[in-house]
Amino acid sequence: MSEPITQSFDFATRAVRAGTERSQFNEHSEALFLTSSFVFDSCAQAAARFSGAEPGNVYSRFTNPTVTMFEQRLASLEGAEDCLATASGMAAIMATCLATLRAGDHVVCAANVFGATIQLFSNLLSRFDIAVSYVDATDANAWRAASTPRTRLLYCETPSNPLMEIVDLRAFGNFGREIGALSVVDNCFCTPALQRPFEFGVDVVIHSATKYLDGQGRVLGGAVLGTKAFIREQLLPVLRSSGPSLSAFNAWVLLKGLETLEIRMRAQGTSAQVLAKWLEQRPEVARVYFPGLESHPQAALARSQQSHGGAVVAFEVKADPSSQRSRAWKIIDSVRTMSITANLGDTRSTITHPATTTHGRLSHADRSRAGITDALIRIAVGLESVEDLKRDLAQALAAH
Ligand SMILES: *Cc1c(COP(=O)(O)O)cnc(C)c1O
Numbered sequence: 001m002s003e004p005i006t007q008s009f010d011f012a013t014r015a016v017r018a019g020t021e022r023s024q025f026n027e028h029s030e031a032l033f034l035t036s037s038f039v040f041d042s043c044a045q046a047a048a049r050f051s052g053a054e055p056g057n058v059y060s061r062f063t064n065p066t067v068t069m070f071e072q073r074l075a076s077l078e079g080a081e082d083c084l085a086t087a088s089g090m091a092a093i094m095a096t097c098l099a100t101l102r103a104g105d106h107v108v109c110a111a112n113v114f115g116a117t118i119q120l121f122s123n124l125l126s127r128f129d130i131a132v133s134y135v136d137a138t139d140a141n142a143w144r145a146a147s148t149p150r151t152r153l154l155y156c157e158t159p160s161n162p163l164m165e166i167v168d169l170r171a172f173g174n175f176g177r178e179i180g181a182l183s184v185v186d187n188c189f190c191t192p193a194l195q196r197p198f199e200f201g202v203d204v205v206i207h208s209a210t211k212y213l214d215g216q217g218r219v220l221g222g223a224v225l226g227t228k229a230f231i232r233e234q235l236l237p238v239l240r241s242s243g244p245s246l247s248a249f250n251a252w253v254l255l256k257g258l259e260t261l262e263i264r265m266r267a268q269g270t271s272a273q274v275l276a277k278w279l280e281q282r283p284e285v286a287r288v289y290f291p292g293l294e295s296h297p298q299a300a301l302a303r304s305q306q307s308h309g310g311a312v313v314a315f316e317v318k319a320d321p322s323s324q325r326s327r328a329w330k331i332i333d334s335v336r337t338m339s340i341t342a343n344l345g346d347t348r349s350t351i352t353h354p355a356t357t358t359h360g361r362l363s364h365a366d367r368s369r370a371g372i373t374d375a376l377i378r379i380a381v382g383l384e385s386v387e388d389l390k391r392d393l394a395q396a397l398a399a400h
Contacts, residue, residue, distance in 0.1 A: 011077065011193070016259045019072030021065060032252040033065045060248060062240045070251040071223065073258050074213070077192040078205055080225035084235055085251060089188065089208025090116055091244035092222035094124075096204060097153070098242065099234040100182050103129040106150040110137030110167065112160035112370055113186065114208075115358050121155075137167045138298065143175055151179060157186040158195075159302070162314045162354045162378040163371055164289040166298040169305055173201035182230075188212070188345075193265040195306040204230065211345030212311075214257040215264050219250040264347070264383065268311035271386040275379070276313045278390055284397040286375065289314040311382075312344060314354075316375040317397070324374035328353055332377060334399035337384060337392040344380030349389060352378045 005018040023031050038057040040046040048054035057063050067085050075083035086092040097120070101107070109121055111134040121132040135142040137156050147154075154176050158167035169185065176183030184204040185197040191212045197205050207213060209221030224235055239245065246254075269292075276290035288295070291302035292309020302309065319327035332340055338349040342357050352358060355374045359367055381389070 005076070007076065007079065012262055014073070014076045015262055018076035019069045019074075019255075021069055023065075030066060030069050030252060030255050033060075033248050035064075035248075036060050061243055061245050062236070064245075064248045064251070066248040066255070067246050067251040070246070070255050070258070073255060074192075074207070074209075074223055075225055077258065077261070078187070078225050079192075079196050079198050080205065081228045082231035083223055083225045084231055084239055085209070085246035085254075086222040086224065086239065087244045087246055087250075088220045089114075089186075089206065089210055089222040090120065092206045092208070092224045093117055093120060093186070095235060095238050095242070095244060096182075096184060096206060096224050097121075097125060097130075099230075099238045100153050101125070101128075101130050104150060105130050105152045106148050107132040107153045107155060108143055108146045108151055108181075109134055109154075110156040110160065111135060112137065112163060112165055113155065113157050114161060114188075115361060117155070117186070119361075138165050140168065140171050140175070143172070147175075147179055147181070151181045154181050154183045155186075156184075157188065158305070159189050159291050159310060159312075161189065161312070162289070162352075162358070162376065164291050164296065164312070164314060166291060166302045166305070168301060169197050169200035169202055173197075173203065176203060177201070189310050189312060190306050191261060191265060193262045194269070194308060194310060198225075200305065203227075209254050209257075211343075212265065213254055213261065213345075215261065215345060215347060216257065217343060217346040217348070219253045221246050221250050221254050265311065266308075267383055268347075268381050269308045271383075271389065272311045272313050272379075272381040273309055274386045275381055275389060275393075276309070276315075279313065279315050279393075282397060284317055286316040286318045312378065312380050314376055314378045316373060317377065319375055321374075325353075325356070328355075328375055328377050330399055331396045334396035335392055336395075337388055338379065338382075344378075346380070347383040349382035349384055350380045352380075354378050 037059045049058050071083040071085050133146040135146045156167045173183045183202045185202050186206045188208045204226040207223040273292045279285050280288045290313045338351040341350045359372050
């Protein structure tokens with residue numbers, strides 16, 4: 001009989017073993033249960049399962065054993081009481097909003113969050129009479145100034161995309177408790193391998209599992225983590241009746257992703273640190289944004305929350321304002337090893353021009369307020385040799 005994998009085990013052990021539940025065949029790797037429903041011995045059992053009087057699977061929109069294994073493993077890694085998986089990161093954010101907010105409520109959100117998150121808050125929630133205010137997330141007073149008696153939800157990412165601003169998670173969680181609002185952190189960039197927001201008193205953690213949890217650019221997935229009461233009593237009824245469920249196949253791929261999460265994050269983060277330092281020395285580069293650099297304005301706060309700087313590096317190239325875009329595009333188009341794509345968190349390095357892609361739908365004024373210039377380039381560092389990446393960037397920076 002194997003020992004149950006409790007929180008007393010180290011992260012690396014939990015990443016490969018937590019949540020595993022074997023079938024009667026005693027398979028070593030997790031089984032993939034591709035089934036939409038589950039059969040009952042009798043009408044009485046069906047009724048008991050439906051009512052919840054008897055635990056067990058009913059239908060894969062609510063529970064599926066492969067999905068449950070992924071949820072339990074991720075909960076163990078984040079140090080959460082409970083977790084529910086969703087079809088994508090956006091589905092996780094939407095379900096959290098549906099579980100928390102009603103007409104007339106108010107959300108305070110960091111100004112620098114994922115573009116689709118802003119679309120969801122500004123364009124969709126507004127249709128249901130839910131208001132949102134955006135704040136400079138690095139300014140604790142800004143959260144307070146923006147909140148109202150109807151504020152029910154506080155939302156941030158740290159580090160932020162693409163300028164790597166750090167939110168003080170302890171202050172964020174404390175402020176949520178003080179005003180009775182749910183504090184929600186999208187932990188996409190760090191993953192639990194680097195940063196565990198529950199240790200700082202935050203209420204809910206969101207994941208786009210599409211990024212580093214999969215880690216190999218294969219499937220979409222998401223997750224919401226929090227207390228058992230929030231997950232089972234508030235979130236599960238929303239997911240059960242609205243249906244953005246994670247497929248069992250994707251859960252199985254994500255279980256395999258979690259097994260290598262820590263070693264990928266360490267290797268990609270080590271390369272990102274090297275690349276960020278190298279970029280800082282380059283004459284073509286005006287500024288580097290990376291929380292692992294001493295030059296980062298919040299380097300000490302970053303060190304107190306995350307075990308390293310992560311694997312995403314952004315930098316501005318030197319250029320006249322009128323030629324910033326063509327200069328950045330020339331460099332990106334000259335890169336040969338990295339992929340030009342907006343995704344991140346892959347084993348293959350990706351390179352992006354945020355001003356015309358991920359943040360292209362913002363107005364010019366919103367973009368400059370967010371500090372995203374046409375000279376900015378974002379790299380999500382993969383598992384290639386960092387020497388090859390440096391050589392590639394050196395020739396791209398030299399291209400004119
Ligand atoms: C990609 C991303 C999301 C959305 O996740 P999907 O899985 O693409 O729906 C949310 N937050 C952050 C920070 C992301 O990078």
